[in-house]
Amino acid sequence: MAPLILHGGKTNKNSYKTLIAAEYAGVQVDFAPNFEMGVSNKTPEFLKINPIGKVPVLETPDGPVFESNAIARYVTQLKGDNTLYGSSLIEHAHIEQWIDFSSLEIDANIIKWYAPRVGRGPYLPPAEEAAISALKRALAALNTHLASNTYLVGHSVTLADIIMTCNLYLGFANILVKCFTSEFPHVERYFWTLVNQPNFRKIIGQVKQAETIPPVQSAKKPSQPKESKPKVKNEPKKEANKEPEKPKEEAEEEAPKPKAKNPLDLLPPSPMILDEWKRLYSNTKTNFREVAIKGIVFVAPRARCFTCFLN
Structure with a gap:
């Protein structure tokens, strides 16, 4: 059989899936020589596959395969004399079921919690709370299943266990501290049992659980070089031409307008002495009509004299 070449990081949990499956299936998989993440996977040759x-990407005699779960499935089925895919149709379906559950419910939520804290995405507290809540829900369901099962499917290690353990490894090694995982004792027992199996330990090595949750890294903006501004020579400020003040013109006083003449002013002075008439009127006790009133007095509006009309 032509060699299988795996492009990817040697400490990447997605590479672990293929390598552990290869150990159980008895298939040889070699790493691509001199692979450098961020460099090798940007070359035109890599982008063709x-x-x-x-990453990872597996080069096979029949062409490349990418996506870690698909690569692990391919390696598992290269030899049909293993039980990694179960011994019946229903076991095969259950294995696929737990592979999907592991990817969508466990791995996805661990990444949503972990990645923003180490600067691989924007940190949003509501999003983190949602990821933790969803992860706890998934771990609770897994814990319930493992309460009465040593493995996910059947009575031996299957591909579902390999993928589940590798996904849990990311969490246990980086962010799932003891006080968090202690709520799920059957998940703890399951994980430590699997990572200490010879084929797992050969690939992963000794696993140590995270002691602290990584602090949130503050996003640093790249420093921009300061633009040098051309120096401006100090020139004397020119005062704006001030307009000469105009002499204040003295306000001309308007001549008083002549008052309109009253037509009554043209009449001759009245011969009547009003005070004498009042005394006569007040002192007359009898013969009032004959003595005091010898006529009707009309007082014209705004008039200066009285006009008497005698009987």
Whole structure:
């Protein structure tokens, strides 16, 4: 059989899936020599085998395969004399079921919690709370299943256990501290049992659980070089030409307008003495009509004299 070449990081949990499956299946898989993440996966040669430049990618005699779960499935089925895919159709379906559960419910939420804290995405507290809540829900379901099962499917290690353990490894090694995982004792027992199996330990090595949750890294903006501004010579400021003040013109006083003449002013002075008439009127006790009133007095509006009309 032609050698299988795996492009990817040697400490990447997605590479572990293929390598552990290869150990159980008895298949030889070699790493691509001199692979450098961020460099090798950007070359035109690599983009031909995976257009989006992600790892891992497995080169096979029949062509490349990318996506870690698909690669692990391929390696598992290269030899049919293993039980990694179960011994019946229903076991095969259950293995696929737990592979999907592991990817969508466990791995996805661990990454949503862990990646923003180490600067691989924007940190949003509500998003983190949602990821932790979803992860706890998934771990609770897994814990319930493992309460009465040593493995996910059947009575031996299957591909579902390999993928589940590798996904849990990311969490246990980086962010799932003891006080968090202690809520799920059957998941703890399951994980430590699997990572201490010879084929797991050969690939992963000794696993140590995270002691602290990584602190949030503050996003640092790249420093921009300061632009040098040309120096401007100090020139004397020119005062704006001030307009000469105009002499204040003295306000001309308007001549008073002549008052309109009253037509009554043209009449001759009245011969009547009003005070004498008042005394006569007040002192007359009898013969009032004959003595005091010898006529009707009309007082014209705004008039200066009285006009008497005698009987």
